[in-house]
Amino acid sequence: MDNGQEQVQQARDISISAIAQTMVIYGVTPSVGRIYGVLYFAEEPLSLDEIKDEVAMSKGSVSNGIRELLDIEMVIKVWKKGDRKDHFIAEKDFFRNFFSFFVKNLRMERNLIAKANEQAKPLLQEVQQESEDEKARELAAKDLEDLENTQVYLEWLMRFSNAMESGEIFEYFPKGTKEKRDED
Template sequence: MEDKHEEKLYKAQDRVIETLAKNMDLYGITMSTGLLYGTMLFQNKAMTLDEMGEALEMSKTSMSTGVRTLMDLQMVDKIWKKGTRKDHYEVNLDWHQTFIDFFSLKWRAASEQNVHAMKKSRQELLSLLQSGDLSDDLRSRIELSIDRIDNALAYYNWLSRFIDALESHEIFELVPKDPVQE
């Protein structure tokens, strides 16, 4: 009877692992790295690269690449274990903070790059408007482009404030963390 229950446990865990792995493309994570994350999630201990490779039947190199990706995204932490020289890794269980860390990093980097390009283009277009030899059609298209850039800059200003609310955890005042729902 115990074996049957254990089989059901593994089946339930495998379903979650596979679903997480399939959906982690939102984070730009490969399926194999997603499977690694899911596998680590259900461990009751920190794992070495060797243990990960054995659990997933993958090479230590693949595990190392996957763990490095997950560490960069702050989804996995390296921990020290007394009496061993091997590195051990465990999943960061604070999914709220993982979301904040990942998306804040990605959104801020993309936003800053876009804002820089837009401000530079806006300045060039404003200078172009100062030219006296523009047709009405060209002037109208330049003004439309400036208007569209201004609209985008307003969005990126909002996005920056949203990222600030995530990083400061003010977001949880507006959208509180809920207890686990059945």
């Protein structure tokens, strides 16, 4: 490897390290971030064995990391002619990665809260309507009001998620362009 190729690899290593550190912010382990970084800079789809060699991890750990990346749609499984092994490429659109990750998590949050509200609401209504304890009725009424207020948040959360998924969010927060950055 000549000096130019070594410098390219050094620059890639720096970027892969930054990607891995950034993914920690979003709750993804650094090792999974390194797998993504290696695939991001790969010039062709890589097999689990090839990824394992690049990141110096066990095949099981790489397999788990790939599964996690597939789940959050940051990696795509591809077919490679003449090879029976699975191969993978990185989704390079950071906007898509960001939206996919957050939409999934926001919808999970919404579903958890909505389900809890559905379970809690009848209990509170029963206390409010049937309890002889005035303090319990007041607490139930207050909690029911709080649950109704969360509904506003849950509806906003769905609109926000839908706007990210559809790309409508770019009407309010444009991506910008490389040309504009070059002007600055």
